[in-house]
Amino acid sequence: MKKKVLVLTGGGDCPGLNAVIRGIVKRAKQEKDWQVVGSMEAFNGILRDPMEIKKLSNRSTAGIHVKGGTILKTTNKGNPFDFPMKNEDGSVTIIDRSDELIEKIQDLGIEAVISIGGDGSQRISQKLFDQGLNIVGVPKTIDNDLSATNYTFGFRTAVQIATDSFDKLVTTGESHHRVMIMEVMGRDAGWIALHTAIAGGAEVCLIPEIPYDINKVVKHINQRYEKGKGFANIVIAEGAKSLNTKIVSKESDETGYEHVRLGGVAYQLSEQLKAAGCKADIRETVLGHTQRGGTPVASDRVLATLFGVKAFEMILNKEYGKMVSYLNNEITTVSLEAATSSYNYVATDSFLVHAAKNIGIAFGD
Structure with a gap:
């Protein structure tokens, strides 16, 4: 029986998400005893009844690296710790479904989860890891605002x-x-x-x-x-x-x-x-x-593919509770805790700002 890894995309969509998914699937194909499945709209696919999950194969992911968006769809309204549930009268109750989520994932025989998302998604990953879920993160944000990686694909x-x-x-x-x-x-x-x-x-x-x-x-x-x-x-x-x-x-x-x-x-x-x-x-x-x-530029396709390959290899090595990172021209890993500990603001004293000012760009300061 094949081992299963679950892949999902959370938060805002971003060029390069499909390239990550494809990279994971193609790397997993090199291992004979692994199967990749995807949850639709982040963790919502697991929490729905009936569940919305799909098998991911070389055929189903062929050519998707050139396409924008994500074949797994995405959402920024599915935090399992603060999950909105509609009542019969139309009102909404916010509940914690994290234990239920982990139980459902385990019942499916899933060994580990790869969560592709930005700052908010990786904070959720950290909390799920703290509750015992085998999970790794892949950084995704067009804003480039994760401090534990030099760049994120999509930016x-x-x-x-x-x-x-x-x-x-x-x-x-x-x-x-x-x-x-x-x-x-x-x-x-x-x-x-x-x-x-x-x-x-x-x-x-x-x-x-x-x-x-x-x-x-x-x-x-x-x-x-x-x-x-x-x-x-x-x-x-x-x-x-x-x-x-x-x-x-x-x-x-x-x-x-x-x-x-x-x-x-x-x-x-x-x-x-x-x-x-x-x-x-x-x-x-x-x-x-x-x-x-739209279509991701070549450099984003490359970075996203490298992230996908590395994420699956982290699963093979049981490097849970970590996130893929691009630091100093190397694909490496950092802890989820470190990845979400500080925000990547533009430093006002950086050479980037210095250079902009010295070519005549005004910031109004």
């Missing part, structure tokens, strides 16, 4: 998508002598915005780590116009805020969604610029979920 694709969009805004901004504001993802960390600003040649980059002074931003834009450069381009992360405002967000009405919903800071910035005396025409673009979709 480079998101930056490429944002840069391609920014390049298009430069030409239309120049043609109309406008200030173009492009909002990108980045709830608490400004990695996508910062990389896009450098790659695209932005005049202004606003990130969560550096609260901006709107008067300094306007001064920088006005100086550009005074020099005869009749347009300006701004990249702003969705979690950015000025010295006098909070992040633009609203409470989610989605059952089980644990975060506030961000989006719209580009429009707030537009109004701030006008109020502070910016005379130029201003247009706003919010990229939103386009950054999560």
